[in-house]
């Protein structure tokens with residue numbers, strides 16, 4: 378696969394873009410990393426993801442793949458070095474892993490959005506409550522395992538760890554502490570960031586918070 382041309386269209390701080398980025402790093406793929414300005418999207422992005430016009434997009438030998446969870450699975454299928462499979466071999470366990478990634482996608486960002494973009498105190502509190510209960514559920518799902526993939530850093534781990542850099546922002550906007558609410562989840566995240574493929578990708582949490590504050594000012 379040495380002649381592959383791989384481009385990742387991404388945007389700084391995106392939890393979805395980071396998933397694809399971590400997967401490329403995990404598999405040791407050589408790629409070009411292009412950061413988009415989402416206020417001024419490139420024609421390449423519009424052309425490569427005409428349906429959603431969103432990052433991330435992986436362009437593999439000129440062909441685009443969109444949607445972060447699909448990109449991550451694609452990367453593991455194409456650059457399959459048999460070292461660390463992203464999904465368990467058992468079909469039932471594989472379905473479970475996909476279920477939890479789908480849960481993360483349906484629950485985390487919408488709850489955060491509700492809290493972040495709320496107009497009133499009531500909606501803010503409802504979003505915050507929802508966000509905390511989603512993380513508590515995810516903590517319960519992890520149980521006493523090292524990773525969601527058991528001993529292996531797998532699909533659910535990649536899908537969720539990118540939110541870790543956002544924890545500080547969630548906490549600051551919501552006035553709560555993740556460590557107090559979900560200590561085992563925070564311990565899991567700390568295990569994950571010991572991987573170089575994760576620590577090099579996740580941005581500084583305070584820098585991210587500052588960027589989110591700026592973004593909010595533009596929206597208000």
Ligand code: GSH
Pocket residue numbers: 388391392393394415430431432433443444445446
């Ligand atoms: N479901 C998508 C995925 O998992 O890839 C979500 C991607 C997404 O929300 N991307 C955002 C984006 O491109 C950045 S975090 N926003 C620009 C827009 O929607 O116009």
